[in-house]
Amino acid sequence: MTSTPFFQVDAFADRPLTGNPAAVMPLERWLDDALMQAIAAENNLSETAFTVPSETGEADYGLRWFTPAAEVELCGHATLAAGHVLVHADAVRFSTQSGILTVSRRDDMLELDLPAARLTEVYEPELNRALGMADCPAWLAEGCNDAAIIEVADEAALRALRPDFAALRKIHRMAVLTTRGQEQDIASRVFVPYVGIDEDPVTGSAHAALVPYWAERLGRTEFTALQASKRTGLLHCRLAGDRVILGGHCQTVIVGQFQL
Secondary structure (H helix, E strand, C coil): CCCEEEEEEEEEECCCCCCCEEEEEEEEHHHHHHHHHHHHHHHHCEEEEEEECCCCCCCCEEEEEEEECCCEEHHHHHHHHHHHHHHHEEEEEECCCCCCHHHEECCCCCEEEEEEECCEECCCCCHHHHHHCCCEEEEEECCCCCCCECCCCCCCHHHHHHHHHHHHCCCEEEEEEECCCCCHHHHHHHEEHHHCCCEEEEHHHHHHHHHHHHHHHCCCCCCEEECCCCEEEEEEEECCCCCEEEECCEEEEEEEECCC
């Protein structure tokens, strides 16, 4: 039996038991894909992040993310959580399916540097029906786990949404519902049943699309964001050219050894 370090970290959380929990498992070498998927299913968190030391000079670690059901191409909160565990100086660089992602310190926060999504207006009536909404345009985000942004009237309408999760499981989309916020500049909720997550507590990859979407509509490149899940999460957002910078806090809630 082999012991592997295990950390559970609440990301984009101002206090423990809020934000989005992620498992972080630093490895010496990659495990078999099926084993990593089984571990993620055992953890039963929205994401388990696996890292290995990088053999190239462009990054410090390789990083992969698994939901309980599938590997994904981009995950923001688990990257921030991995940075929280592994950053030992000012910054740590991860080599991922979505390129080099960096987590750095800024004052008392960590900041995650992501590629900004390119958005295309589409109409997806099947998605609207599954969300219980009238037909309206969506904005499809390239490279963000098939995110589709749909704007709703206000934060009360956002919180009142009750999607048909059985229908959403058949649709290969990360549904990102958003509006102008009450206490924060913007608010959102995110649903990803097709990868085993009915509602994600706080979603960094969705904000890689939400930040360019709202920067254009708000007329500014810095603002705050609330993800209005039951756990809630607060993100400090900045658009810097073709990059999105997401700031937040992390709380380590479990440290242990995974027995394999």
